[in-house]
Amino acid sequence: MKPRMRIQVINPNTTASMTAKIAAAARLVASPGTDIVATQPDEGPVSIEGYFDEALSVPGILEEIARGEGQEIAGHVIACFDDTGLDAARCFASAPVVGIGEAAYHMASLVAGRFTVVTTLARSIPALEHNLVRYGLASRCGGVRAAEVPVLALEDPHSSARDRVSGEIDRAIRDDRAEAIVLGCAGMADLARSLSAEHGLPVIEGVSAAVRLIEDLSVMGLSTSRIGGWASPRRKPLSGRYAVFSRAS
């Protein structure tokens, strides 16, 4: 029997119901021998909606990675579509780190010539557009759209969130010539299959994509390169709450 693989999936916000939803999406695609350890920071924003929330969530992400390191983790998923703290996490973590945004973009590019991203609020759009450029996939994206739903509306079954996302998908197909849709929020992780069936095109959500990619990296024996920007942190005094991040380089 092959040894079990353990993947830590981190919800960078502090909303437990979203962490549970993310965990369910991860377990739906994880291989039989893979354990999903879903976590969220003890402190931080209840949802991440733009640059300010992103910044506040990064220490908590790194604290969760530090906690995971002692559990023989094969890799870490950052389950926030902005890929919040991804670069810092890759420097800090010993195991590979995959962001759900980057993972979803790459998966979409394998099944469609053009994809559109549907996220929550317009304030999140520039960060996602920047990531697409950074990842080299902007040319494959027909647009980043906002359904104009607050992140936590996705946790309310009585909200119009799903209908608003579905309406944006209709407009993406009509106006962007979208051949696939990327769901631009971890809180949409439970909507991909039903929206795909409803609209008749691939709908990709990043939690599943990231879990599969971590499994593949682990099986291929690949981990983060340390000879460039993701080099391990240099040893230096870290004071106060950041002392927990001190480690040998």
Ligand code: 5HY
């Ligand atoms: C996310 N916010 O995936 C992002 C996406 C967004 O709390 N989880 C969040 O809507 O900005």
